[in-house]
Amino acid sequence: MSQFLIVYGTEYGQTEKIAMFMAEKIRARGHDVDIVYSRQAVRSPESLQKYDGILVGAPVYMRKYPSSLRKWVRFHARQLSNKPTAFFSVCLGVLQNDDSVQKELRGIAENFFTWSGWRPGRWVVFAGALRYSKYNWILKRIMRGIAKKAGSDTDISYDYEYTKWDQVLQFTLDFLSSVERPNEVRTSEYSNRTQTSPGHQ
Numbered sequence: 553m554s555q556f557l558i559v560y561g562t563e564y565g566q567t568e569k570i571a572m573f574m575a576e577k578i579r580a581r582g583h584d585v586d587i588v589y590s591r592q593a594v595r596s597p598e599s600l601q602k603y604d605g606i607l608v609g610a611p612v613y614m615r616k617y618p619s620s621l622r623k624w625v626r627f628h629a630r631q632l633s634n635k636p637t638a639f640f641s642v643c644l645g646v647l648q649n650d651d652s653v654q655k656e657l658r659g660i661a662e663n664f665f666t667w668s669g670w671r672p673g674r675w676v677v678f679a680g681a682l683r684y685s686k687y688n689w690i691l692k693r694i695m696r697g698i699a700k701k702a703g704s705d706t707d708i709s710y711d712y713e714y715t716k717w718d719q720v721l722q723f724t725l726d727f728l729s730s731v732e733r734p735n736e737v738r739t740s741e742y743s744n745r746t747q748t749s750p751g752h753q
Contacts, residue, residue: 553582553583553584554732555583555585555586555603556586557587557588557600559587559589560587560608561617563613566713570678571607571609573721574609577725586603594627601631605727607638607640607724609640611680612641612657625670633671636734638673638675639661639672640676642678642679644681644695657677679715680714681711681712682704
């Protein structure tokens, strides 16, 4: 049995939902999991020595990740670099097939890794959700415009989820395998076949 940590940032709940899903699947394999919201983690910094594997998750918000998550990663960069780690980003626009968007997402991640001093063993971008019911009036219009470009849902009287849970499961299981059998599985980056674009998750 191994000990895992999942630290996540979230804006409107979808990244948290994905983190909880991952924790459930890890526990189903017989491992222990601590799951911590980044704002709480920043207030209570502690050693990561006891963990065998660490997952970090964050939504893309205003072309960057939440401040508390970024600060936590930078503070623990050295410890993270000595552990099996994975990073998952969450964003909107799963239907938007645009090379410039793909390049921007990769740039956001690469800039974060360079700034923080931590490079995860693998990373991925998952589609998120449209939480119109949680947005203020201005943000609803902004997100509706993004959704329109992506060919997604624009009726602001409903919420919509685009996360492909089979992809989340596979990423989680692949990371588990890399911890359980480190000599058999070694990946520098997880390649997500889903088209993605920035958004608020």
